[in-house]
Amino acid sequence: MTEYLIRRLLQSILVLFLISLVTFGLIHAAPGGPTQMMISPGMSPAAAKVQMHNLGLDKSIPEQYWIWIKNLLTGDLGKTFKNNTPVGDILWPTMKNTFVLMAFSWVLSMIIAIPWGIYNSTKPYGISDQTANFVSYIGFAMPAFWFGIILQQIFSLQLNWLPLSDMYAMDKQGNFIDLLYHLILPCSVLVLANLAAYSKYSRSSMLEVLEQDYIRTARAKGVPERKVIFRHALRNALIPIITVLGMELPALVVGAALTESVFNWPGMGRLFVDMARAREYSVLMAITLVTAVVVVLGNLIADILYKLVDPRVQLGRKGGKSA
Amino acid sequence: MASKKKWLSLMVSLSVVSALFVGCGDSKTAEAPKDEPKKEEAVKTDDKPAESGEPKQGGTLTVGTFSDIVSVNPIFVQDTASGDAEQFLYAKLFDYDKEGNVVAEPWSLAAEPMKISEDGLTYEIKLKDNLKWSDGQPITADDVKFTLETIMNPETGSPAISNFDKVSKIEVVDAQNVKITMKQVYAPFKYSLAAEVAPQHVLKDIKVTEMQKNSYGTDPAKTVTSGPWKWAEWKQKEYLKFEANPDYWGPKPNIATVIYKIYADQNTEVQALIKGDIDLVSGVPVTQLDAVKKVDSINVASLPGPQYEFVGLNRKPENFKDKFVPWEGQKTRQAMAYAVNRQGMVDNVLKGVGQLMNAPFMPNSWADPGDAAVNYQFDPEKAKQLLAEEGWKAGSDGILVKDGHRFSFELQYNSGNSRREQVSLVMQQNFKDVGIEMIPKAIDFAAWNEQNLTPGKFNAILLGWSLNSPDPDGESTFSSKFFAPTGQNMVFYKNDKLDKLWEEGTKVVDQEKRKEVYKEIATEISTDLPYIFLYQYGTPQAHSKKIKFKEEDAPISNLAYGEFFHVINWWMDDAK
Numbered sequence: 001m002t003e004y005l006i007r008r009l010l011q012s013i014l015v016l017f018l019i020s021l022v023t024f025g026l027i028h029a030a031p032g033g034p035t036q037m038m039i040s041p042g043m044s045p046a047a048a049k050v051q052m053h054n055l056g057l058d059k060s061i062p063e064q065y066w067i068w069i070k071n072l073l074t075g076d077l078g079k080t081f082k083n084n085t086p087v088g089d090i091l092w093p094t095m096k097n098t099f100v101l102m103a104f105s106w107v108l109s110m111i112i113a114i115p116w117g118i119y120n121s122t123k124p125y126g127i128s129d130q131t132a133n134f135v136s137y138i139g140f141a142m143p144a145f146w147f148g149i150i151l152q153q154i155f156s157l158q159l160n161w162l163p164l165s166d167m168y169a170m171d172k173q174g175n176f177i178d179l180l181y182h183l184i185l186p187c188s189v190l191v192l193a194n195l196a197a198y199s200k201y202s203r204s205s206m207l208e209v210l211e212q213d214y215i216r217t218a219r220a221k222g223v224p225e226r227k228v229i230f231r232h233a234l235r236n237a238l239i240p241i242i243t244v245l246g247m248e249l250p251a252l253v254v255g256a257a258l259t260e261s262v263f264n265w266p267g268m269g270r271l272f273v274d275m276a277r278a279r280e281y282s283v284l285m286a287i288t289l290v291t292a293v294v295v296v297l298g299n300l301i302a303d304i305l306y307k308l309v310d311p312r313v314q315l316g317r318k319g320g321k322s323a
Numbered sequence: 324m325a326s327k328k329k330w331l332s333l334m335v336s337l338s339v340v341s342a343l344f345v346g347c348g349d350s351k352t353a354e355a356p357k358d359e360p361k362k363e364e365a366v367k368t369d370d371k372p373a374e375s376g377e378p379k380q381g382g383t384l385t386v387g388t389f390s391d392i393v394s395v396n397p398i399f400v401q402d403t404a405s406g407d408a409e410q411f412l413y414a415k416l417f418d419y420d421k422e423g424n425v426v427a428e429p430w431s432l433a434a435e436p437m438k439i440s441e442d443g444l445t446y447e448i449k450l451k452d453n454l455k456w457s458d459g460q461p462i463t464a465d466d467v468k469f470t471l472e473t474i475m476n477p478e479t480g481s482p483a484i485s486n487f488d489k490v491s492k493i494e495v496v497d498a499q500n501v502k503i504t505m506k507q508v509y510a511p512f513k514y515s516l517a518a519e520v521a522p523q524h525v526l527k528d529i530k531v532t533e534m535q536k537n538s539y540g541t542d543p544a545k546t547v548t549s550g551p552w553k554w555a556e557w558k559q560k561e562y563l564k565f566e567a568n569p570d571y572w573g574p575k576p577n578i579a580t581v582i583y584k585i586y587a588d589q590n591t592e593v594q595a596l597i598k599g600d601i602d603l604v605s606g607v608p609v610t611q612l613d614a615v616k617k618v619d620s621i622n623v624a625s626l627p628g629p630q631y632e633f634v635g636l637n638r639k640p641e642n643f644k645d646k647f648v649p650w651e652g653q654k655t656r657q658a659m660a661y662a663v664n665r666q667g668m669v670d671n672v673l674k675g676v677g678q679l680m681n682a683p684f685m686p687n688s689w690a691d692p693g694d695a696a697v698n699y700q701f702d703p704e705k706a707k708q709l710l711a712e713e714g715w716k717a718g719s720d721g722i723l724v725k726d727g728h729r730f731s732f733e734l735q736y737n738s739g740n741s742r743r744e745q746v747s748l749v750m751q752q753n754f755k756d757v758g759i760e761m762i763p764k765a766i767d768f769a770a771w772n773e774q775n776l777t778p779g780k781f782n783a784i785l786l787g788w789s790l791n792s793p794d795p796d797g798e799s800t801f802s803s804k805f806f807a808p809t810g811q812n813m814v815f816y817k818n819d820k821l822d823k824l825w826e827e828g829t830k831v832v833d834q835e836k837r838k839e840v841y842k843e844i845a846t847e848i849s850t851d852l853p854y855i856f857l858y859q860y861g862t863p864q865a866h867s868k869k870i871k872f873k874e875e876d877a878p879i880s881n882l883a884y885g886e887f888f889h890v891i892n893w894w895m896d897d898a899k
Contacts (some may be wrong), residue, residue, distance in 0.1 A: 030770070031767075031769070031770035031773055031774055032770070033773065046477060048480075050477060050478060050479075050532075051480035051535075054480055054532055054535060054536070079536075083392050083393050083394045083541045084535070084536040084537075084538075084541070084542070085541065085559065089559075090559055090560075094560070149444075149590065152594060153594075156594075156598060157594060157598055159599060160598075164591070164595055164598050165586075165591050165594075165595060165600070166561075169586075169835075170385070170562070170582060172382075184545060202326055246378070250489050261585065261587040261588040262588055262590070262591055263588055263591070264595075265589065266558075266560050266561050270560070270587045271560065274587075275770070279769055289585040302384050
């Protein structure tokens with residue numbers, strides 16, 4: 001296990017390095033630099049050059065990359081071109097905001113969707129299952145922002161029960177109750193979208209397992225149905241569900257750009273779009289890097305969870321399920 | 324470089340949004356100045372929330388916006404959001420009145436109007452004697468000299484450098500008096516003095532090359548300011564908070580707290596206005612105008628702002644296939660102007676929030692040429708006739724041909740700007756109807772600016788200019804002295820008569836005489852057409868009826884930052 005982890009870690013570092021190299025190249029290859037949005041057209045070319053020089057943008061791209069990676073190794077993510085704000089000052093609070101929203105809806109989706117899917121697998125095509133089907137269709141078919149706007153119209157503007165947007169009311173910054181209050185609408189949107197995927201996965205995964213010979217054997221032996229479902233079936237059905245959840249993990253820090261935008265949630269999805277437009281190279285690089293780390297980590301966690309639910313899984317050995 | 328008064332309108336942040344500086348309409352500005360020829364009322368004046376009641380103290384004004392500030396350091400401000408913040412945080416040397424004249428108000432740093440010498444070469448400024456910074460230090464002539472000299476230093480990289488490039492020296496006479504001497508007579512210079520001042524005692528020890536990176540301007544605690552409100556808080560991408568400055572030297576503002584709140588989505592911003600979360604939105608998308616107008620608690624003013632849109636016709640042969648410029652002939656350009664249904668665009672795309680423009684001068688400003696500019700009424704038949712006179716004949720595919728060249732060109736605009744997208748489609752059809760093929764092409768703004776606009780590499784562009792200063796000077800945009808890439812004449816337009824007139828316009832100080840020059844320019848430029856001038860445009864401003872002001876303090880639509888005109892005198896009706 002330890003040996004496996006070390007090997008995975010080394011692999012990950014290589015992957016991250018390659019990602020950073022490719023991203024850096026791609027970002028700089030995009031036409032138009034950060035100064036295109038900053039230099040006023042009335043500025044003389046000489047003055048514009050001074051500004052480029054002051055910002056270090058007149059250096060070659062390999063040289064800029066070298067500076068970036070050197071700083072990174074000392075823990076310095078760089079500063080924005082726009083106003084010299086340290087990238088961390090923008091990134092970490094934003095990531096925290098996104099994490100609050102995403103983790104909340106993620107956990108909520110799991111709590112609702114997985115048991116529901118399992119229940120539906122025991123009574124396929126029953127009323128509950130049909131309802132789940134219907135909800136899934138809506139969740140899949142309706143764009144998140146559209147559903148968000150509808151919720152805003154009903155619950156905020158018409159009924160005036162819930163806040164329209166933002167994380168906190170202007171005069172209640174940092175208040176936890178106020179945060180929960182503001183979480184209701186955006187969470188509903190995200191949960192509905194997740195509900196479809198999670199409940200369908202758990203249902204079909206369970207159905208597949210329930211048709212296995214060992215389930216029939218268990219039932220034939222007279223094992224109570226409850227025990228068949230939870231002891232024998234569920235554990236085996238969890239592997240595909242873990243895969244889906246593991247793949248969703250990066251969303252916790254990447255955020256949901258459209259939902260964040262509609263609810264004016266100060267999160268990562270929005271930050272990324274803004275920064276891409278402004279060609280804020282250092283922020284974009286930091287976001288890419290963090291995302292890459294989380295993706296790699298998400299895979300690793302999923303692998304370890306496989307092992308926990310299914311002792312037959314051999315991590316890192318031939319024939320094992322390591323990615 | 325000439326006066327930096329025109330900017331590319333950087334309307335890229337949101338698809339629906341277009342205008343950056345759009346104020347609330349005021350019926351008075353629509354008719355002033357009085358000696359101007361009467362113009363058609365192309366814009367509607369909505370009901371005014373002007374009040375005669377007594378101002379209330381306190382309360383919070385929440386302004387909705389879609390972009391965050393960069394830095395409020397007056398030496399570096401160039402984006403609208405930072406400029407908005409400056410309106411609350413800084414006092415200016417001089418302010419604009421309703422007609423865009425430079426005046427000394429009770430809240431201006433200057434004590435009295437500037438004194439311009441007979442020969443137009445020296446400007447004397449007298450400051451009020453009780454001025455102080457938010458940290459208690461006095462504001463003196465040294466601060467003025469320091470600010471202007473820092474801007475003028477090319478090492479600083481200040482975007483305002485071209486405002487002061489005709490200044491020869493700045494002298495401190497005494498603590499309250501500054502004397503500026505010019506290298507040459509330059510009439511638009513007085514508008515450059517409607518500027519904010521930076522504190523010398525805070526910035527003097529910072530190297531100019533490091534100044535842009537300094538936390539002055541981005542850290543509220545370190546940003547010493549001069550205005551009625553001081554900077555209490557900045558949560559990046561979320562909001563800025565300004566609190567009334569208890570030690571402010573001037574007449575106290577009525578409103579205690581101003582919140583500048585940033586929205587990522589315009590629909591949400593408008594909904595927040597309807598719900599009452601915010602009190603003022605200066606860019607309601609025209610698509611949502613009707614919804615907002617239905618709300619009783621909101622006033623909407625839909626006069627266009629200080630900006631206009633145009634089609635720039637490139638004249639450099641290298642930019643065309645076979646080096647053939649299809650619109651080299653004046654009649655061809657005029658035909659193109661006749662072919663385009665501008666009023667249709669204003670009515671249908673801008674939903675009426677616009678006014679036709681025939682010359683690059685702001686309607687209703689003192690330099691508005693009125694009927695002196697040629698108006699091209701939509702007339703496809705006239706267009707066809709002019710094209711035939713220039714020797715264009717229909718080819719086999721219906722597109723006009725002359726000397727073996729098809730009349731086909733590409734029109735570029737920035738992607739994501741839905742107004743330009745729609746306008747380009749209207750134009751495509753209009754041109755097709757007279758036998759011209761136009762291919763619209765949308766390009767990401769940053770890339771477009773770098774690869775096409777700055778070097779002047781394109782056939783034609785659909786773009787807007789913001790007129791940040793009320794001065795009519797347009798030399799740096801239209802004179803052949805300012806060809807791209809060093810100047811803003813990106814279409815390589817050359818007209819000797821205009822070159823001379825633009826120069827003359829800046830060398831006459833007397834406003835009445837200048838007016839005659841700009842009238843002459845308007846006639847010539849609207850006949851020769853470096854651009855097809857389209858319309859003055861804007862996005863309507865909406866504000867809650869909670870915001871109250873007397874009639875003379877009402878927002879102004881066609882002044883930069885006019886949406887906060889005399890905000891110091893406004894009050895909130897719900898103040899307790």
